[in-house]
Amino acid sequence: MKILNKLSFKFKLISIILIVNIVISSLTMMLLHNKIKKTIIQKIGLRTNTIVNIISTSAKIEDIYLLFSNDKKQITQYLERYSKEILNEPEIEYVAFYGKNEEALSLVGSLPDKKFNFESDDINNLNNSTYNVSKDIFSEEGNIIGHIMVGFSIQNIDSALKENANISFKLLIFSFLIISLIIYVVLTYFLKPLQLLYQASTNVVNKNFDCYVPVSSNDEIGKISEQFNIMVKELKSFYSGLEKKVKAATSELHVSNKELQEQTIKLMKINLQLKEMDEKKSEFVSVVAHDLRTPLTSILGFAETIMKTELKLTEEQKSKYLIIIQQESRRLGRLISDFLDLSKIEEGRIHLKFKKVNFNELVERTVETFRINNNKNINFVIETDSNIAEINLDPDRISQVLQNILSNAMKYSPSNSAINILLKQYYNFVKISVSDFGMGIPNEEKEKVFQKFYRIDNDISRKERGSGLGLTISKAIIELHCGRIWVEDNIPNGSVFIFTLPIRNFDEYKI
Amino acid sequence: MNEKILIIDDEENIVQLLSLNLMCEAYNIDVAYDGEEGLQKVETFMPNLIILDIRLPKITGWEVCQKIKENPKYKVISVVILTASAQRTDRDKAFSLGADEFLSKPFEIKFIVDRIKAILEKKSKNL
Numbered sequence: 001m002k003i004l005n006k007l008s009f010k011f012k013l014i015s016i017i018l019i020v021n022i023v024i025s026s027l028t029m030m031l032l033h034n035k036i037k038k039t040i041i042q043k044i045g046l047r048t049n050t051i052v053n054i055i056s057t058s059a060k061i062e063d064i065y066l067l068f069s070n071d072k073k074q075i076t077q078y079l080e081r082y083s084k085e086i087l088n089e090p091e092i093e094y095v096a097f098y099g100k101n102e103e104a105l106s107l108v109g110s111l112p113d114k115k116f117n118f119e120s121d122d123i124n125n126l127n128n129s130t131y132n133v134s135k136d137i138f139s140e141e142g143n144i145i146g147h148i149m150v151g152f153s154i155q156n157i158d159s160a161l162k163e164n165a166n167i168s169f170k171l172l173i174f175s176f177l178i179i180s181l182i183i184y185v186v187l188t189y190f191l192k193p194l195q196l197l198y199q200a201s202t203n204v205v206n207k208n209f210d211c212y213v214p215v216s217s218n219d220e221i222g223k224i225s226e227q228f229n230i231m232v233k234e235l236k237s238f239y240s241g242l243e244k245k246v247k248a249a250t251s252e253l254h255v256s257n258k259e260l261q262e263q264t265i266k267l268m269k270i271n272l273q274l275k276e277m278d279e280k281k282s283e284f285v286s287v288v289a290h291d292l293r294t295p296l297t298s299i300l301g302f303a304e305t306i307m308k309t310e311l312k313l314t315e316e317q318k319s320k321y322l323i324i325i326q327q328e329s330r331r332l333g334r335l336i337s338d339f340l341d342l343s344k345i346e347e348g349r350i351h352l353k354f355k356k357v358n359f360n361e362l363v364e365r366t367v368e369t370f371r372i373n374n375n376k377n378i379n380f381v382i383e384t385d386s387n388i389a390e391i392n393l394d395p396d397r398i399s400q401v402l403q404n405i406l407s408n409a410m411k412y413s414p415s416n417s418a419i420n421i422l423l424k425q426y427y428n429f430v431k432i433s434v435s436d437f438g439m440g441i442p443n444e445e446k447e448k449v450f451q452k453f454y455r456i457d458n459d460i461s462r463k464e465r466g467s468g469l470g471l472t473i474s475k476a477i478i479e480l481h482c483g484r485i486w487v488e489d490n491i492p493n494g495s496v497f498i499f500t501l502p503i504r505n506f507d508e509y510k511i
Numbered sequence: 512m513n514e515k516i517l518i519i520d521d522e523e524n525i526v527q528l529l530s531l532n533l534m535c536e537a538y539n540i541d542v543a544y545d546g547e548e549g550l551q552k553v554e555t556f557m558p559n560l561i562i563l564d565i566r567l568p569k570i571t572g573w574e575v576c577q578k579i580k581e582n583p584k585y586k587v588i589s590v591v592i593l594t595a596s597a598q599r600t601d602r603d604k605a606f607s608l609g610a611d612e613f614l615s616k617p618f619e620i621k622f623i624v625d626r627i628k629a630i631l632e633k634k635s636k637n638l
Binding site: 286289290291293294296297298299300301302304305308310311324328 | 522524525527528529531532535566594595596597598615616617618619620621
């Protein structure tokens with residue numbers, strides 16, 4: 001079945017027609033052949049009977065009997081001569097005459113071996129190459145006076161029939177070939193529209209919609225072709241619509257994909273920033289924890305030491321350690337407030353309380369506290385313009401900035417030196433500079449001192465350690481006042497911390 | 512001969528606190544206030560044990576620890592890291608650098624003294 005399915009329609013059709021043709025033709029031929037054979041044989045039967053009658057009649061056996069007065073020898077001679085003449089006919093194989101008592105009179109030709117039964121062979125049932133015909137010879141009165149037997153050769157007929165069959169067969173084969181050819185041509189012609197249809201549908205499968213099948217007839221194939229053309233047209237418009245839609249969808253997708261990518265990049269950036277912030281935060285926390293633990297260690301350690309009786313500490317030693325505990329506790333308090341300030345600044349939670357303030361008075365008051373608490377005998381000198389305007393600022397915060405700068409200056413100043421505080425008013429701002437005669441700050445560190453937790457690495461900073469946040473907080477406070485803070489070198493030695501504050505009327509506001 | 516302890520810490524109060532309490536236990540004490548000074552003192556003083564802070568000026572405690580542990584000459588010296596940092600990563604780093612002990616600030620003096628005693632006793636037994 002599978003092989004059958006693989007064969008082309010044309011081949012199948014031709015095969016079927018041929019098979020039917022062969023069967024019908026063969027049957028017809030067989031019938032025809034038989035009919036011809038039968039007719040011929042019957043004709044032969046009639047003819048041979050007639051011939052035998054003629055032979056027996058013309059032999060005039062009665063007359064011969066009379067003529068030769070029953071002289072058997074002479075009768076035989078006569079009959080043999082007569083028979084020989086008849087045998088000239090090629091179809092006749094032998095002629096035999098018998099007397100009335102069935103005794104042989106003359107036997108001429110090639111007689112069959114079998115014994116005669118004086119009966120003719122059945123013409124319809126011949127099984128030798130010779131057809132034997134037997135006749136009685138009658139006298140004028142109607143008495144049997146002898147018998148005659150003649151053998152006819154039917155070999156020629158047989159071969160003629162065979163030849164006939166052969167020719168018929170050849171004709172049949174030839175006709176098959178002709179028929180096949182005709183069917184092939186006709187089918188090819190009729191199937192051509194189908195072939196075109198096939199090609200067109202192949203094109204459609206390959207998405208080539210510009211192919212129409214020519215409609216040349218009004219038959220089934222024509223109708224199918226017409227329907228096919230309509231279908232292709234529909235398909236084409238559907239497909240192009242689909243394509244447009246797909247294109248639109250794709251471009252939309254592309255756009256949204258791009259947007260998504262941008263969003264992703266943004267998110268990644270934000271994530272990175274958050275991560276950095278998180279890292280900074282945890283670094284900050286660990287620094288804070290570290291810095292808080294250090295004074296705490298001293299406080300706890302000296303408290304434990306004082307309580308240890310086996311050390312046998314003197315009162316002097318004990319009070320010295322108590323002072324350390326006091327100092328470290330203060331330091332701890334300062335650290336905590338600095339950390340809180342910094343976290344407020346960093347989170348933008350610091351609220352400045354602006355007030356119109358006499359700037360001279362504010363500076364004077366702040367410096368005064370340092371003059372009182374002055375164990376290095378430092379000379380604080382304030383130089384100021386006589387008429388500095390009232391400035392809008394947060395007095396507590398600006399005082400804090402000044403304190404940070406002054407305590408740094410004091411920390412690094414040698415004993416008995418001076419710290420000069422200079423106030424000057426310009427067109428729209430005031431400038432405060434604090435100069436000391438300490439070791440100064442190298443150029444590469446002038447910016448860094450304002451960074452979080454930055455400490456100049458030296459003996460003084462180690463002994464009187466701050467939070468490392470004072471200048472960071474100061475910078476933030478000054479910038480919140482829209483001012484600027486920086487550090488310069490003091491000539492010949494030491495450093496100058498300078499900050500500016502704008503003079504303008506702004507009301508209390510939050511940042 | 513008394514066993515020698517070198518204290519390397521930039522915090523003067525803590526150096527004072529530790530040396531006071533360890534001297535009372537009859538140890539021979541020397542001090543340094545930064546990493547550079549610490550390494551010099553290691554060479555001249557040849558301590559049996561070093562109490563080492565991490566956040567030090569000039570050379571960090573990590574470097575000091577590494578340099579000591581890398582030098583076969585100082586193989587016998589025990590290193591006790593004493594820091595205000597209590598981070599797990601620092602603790603792991605200390606042991607990976609070969610420190611013998613990692614202790615955090617703030618501390619109880621008694622605890623520190625006991626730990627140092629234990630480390631030195633163990634070492635002398637092994638020798």
